[in-house]
Amino acid sequence: SPLLGAGQDVSNTVDGSFFEAVDFIGAVGGSDDWRQGWAFGFGGGEVTAGGSEAPVAGCPAGTEAITPIDGSTTTCELEGRYTDDLTLTAGNFYALTGPVFVGGDNVDSATLTIEPGVTVYGRTGNDYLVISRGSQIDAQGTAEEPISLTSSIDVESGEGMPGQWGGLIVLGNAPSNKCPSDGSDCALQVEGAEEGAVFGGTDAADSSGTLRYVRVLNGGFEIAPDNELNGITFGGVGSGTTVEYIQVHNNSDDGIEMFGGNVNFKYVVLTNMQDDSIDWDNGYQGKLQYVLVRQNPDNSDANRGIEADNDGSNPAAEPMSSPTLANLTIIGNTFAGEDSSEGIYLREGTQATFYNTIVSGPAGMGECLEVESNPVSQGHLQDGGISMTHSVMACDNGENFKFGTSDVDLEQWFLGQQGNSVVTAAEALDGIFTATDAAAADLSGDTFFDNADFVGAVSADNDWTAGWTVGLE
Structure with a gap:
């Protein structure tokens, strides 16, 4: 605190061109606290207007x-x-x-x-x-x-x-x-x-x-x-x-x-997982839009782009897993081989609805799409519990689909739904960006989803991943 009293008139006794005349001794007067609003560390706080103290920058309580x-x-x-x-x-x-x-x-x-x-x-x-x-x-x-x-x-x-x-x-x-x-x-x-x-x-x-x-x-x-x-x-x-x-x-x-x-999720980037990028279980019923999955491009550890379950011990358990996904891109790699590196693997009774999806990957990757050979899962392909429209399969391994002899013919099922196609990886994607001109689904009936005019997760016209993500260089 200042020592108040009659301060010396330094303007008369010292070089008056620099010093101000004040009426107190010490650095800070009682009526004019020049520390206000910018100085820290006085009594553990910041000096604010009115002479009060706000918490000093440091660790929160x-x-x-x-x-x-x-x-x-x-x-x-x-x-x-x-x-x-x-x-x-x-x-x-x-x-x-x-x-x-x-x-x-x-x-x-x-x-x-x-x-x-x-x-x-x-x-x-x-x-x-x-x-x-x-x-x-x-x-x-x-x-x-x-x-x-x-x-x-x-x-x-x-x-x-x-x-x-x-x-x-x-x-x-x-x-x-x-x-x-x-x-x-x-x-x-x-x-x-x-x-x-x-x-x-x-x-x-x-x-x-x-x-x-x-x-x-x-x-x-x-x-x-x-x-x-x-x-x-x-x-x-x-x-x-x-x-x-x-x-x-x-x-x-x-x-x-x-x-x-x-x-629910919007604008999701999943890169370089050593297991599955997306996994759901036990009655998950959310919505996802604009989801980019890219497994490590050096073909190191990875598993599936999506591994989706309802319940392993009771595939028909309710509430049943039944999410809806739109504008999804999965870019696979070859690490786990053809038996366990599928783009999308639906199993254990899950339902799912896909719109505007691209699954892509190199030769040596597993299939783009597989549905497990149990009666509940296979039944969903027939009753609409699993659906996929306005989507593109583009896995360069030559086998975009995996199904057993007693299963629904998955390729025939996929191509029989509206707006679906099979192309090469190069025709589907340019890096992470959508290259195909495949028509997108009309999503205007659901207020959660944007009615995007492209398939896949990222359009070159609107790179929402730019500036804040890592590992996409």
Whole structure:
């Protein structure tokens, strides 16, 4: 505080051309605080108009400052369970230590807000983020400042690889056919996550928040043999959740997997998965539009573009998996060979509706499309439970379809539906962009879908992947 009193008139005793005449001693007078609005660090805060103090830039309450990962940028540690709202402010790095839960299971609910441009990282496979059912994530980046969840190695050196940390798990109260059929309480445990990461319920319109311009990179650490976390796991997530402009890249398991629920997606990029890019199970009934799947072009580890199930133990279980997909592009590779690298594999009783889809891949890849030889799955081909129109199969292995001797002739089925064709890969795509002039379906009857005038995920006239994705160079 200033020492008030009669200050010396320095304008008369010292070079008056520089010094101002003041009536106090010290740097800051009581009536004219020149620090206001721009200075930090006085009493732990920013000086604002009126002399009050706002929080200084640093780690949010509930997190702890740790050694800066890059030697200089404030780095804040998240650990344990957060039952109060938490905002991860821009300008810092955020480190996950162990499983980090937002909220309790439908109790002590909280919202995790992540500001544009923030990077959250994990250091081990046991570091992952769980949004409990009843809580929400509000992660809204921009094309210029996407939000990234990645590994410490990626942050430190840029040498991100699959399996360097866990992943993101979003849970909700939407239905699953694994829930009790009598409507009693449902609590399905996420495989591979800490006990208490549960999901399921009866609220199809449940909201788990918003993911917009979010990238999940280099995750999927193997927690047990053949058991890894997905890039993003959606367990019982409802249609009130907004998911658009997301990318999963370099994951050692699936890119996104939906266990039941009704969550919808727009503008999705899935690149370099070591297992399936899209997986759904147990009654998933959401909608997806503008989805680009590209397996690693160096033909390294990969499995299917889509591996889709209803339920392995009861293929006819209800509610039955029956998503609708439009403007989907799948670009396969040859790693897993012809027996397990299909573009789309529908099995275990799932239904599905496809519009404006392109499946492409090189010689040596599995078939573009396969439907499992069980009676429920084959029945869906005949009763309309599985449909695909205004779509293009373009796998250069010479076998676009796989079906057994007792199955529905899948090629005949495909070509018998409206607007479908079989072409070469070069005729279908130019890189990630649609090259074919195949007519698109009329989607004006569903308010979720844009009535796109092209097939496939990305038009050269509107590259919505530009500027915020990685790995598409």
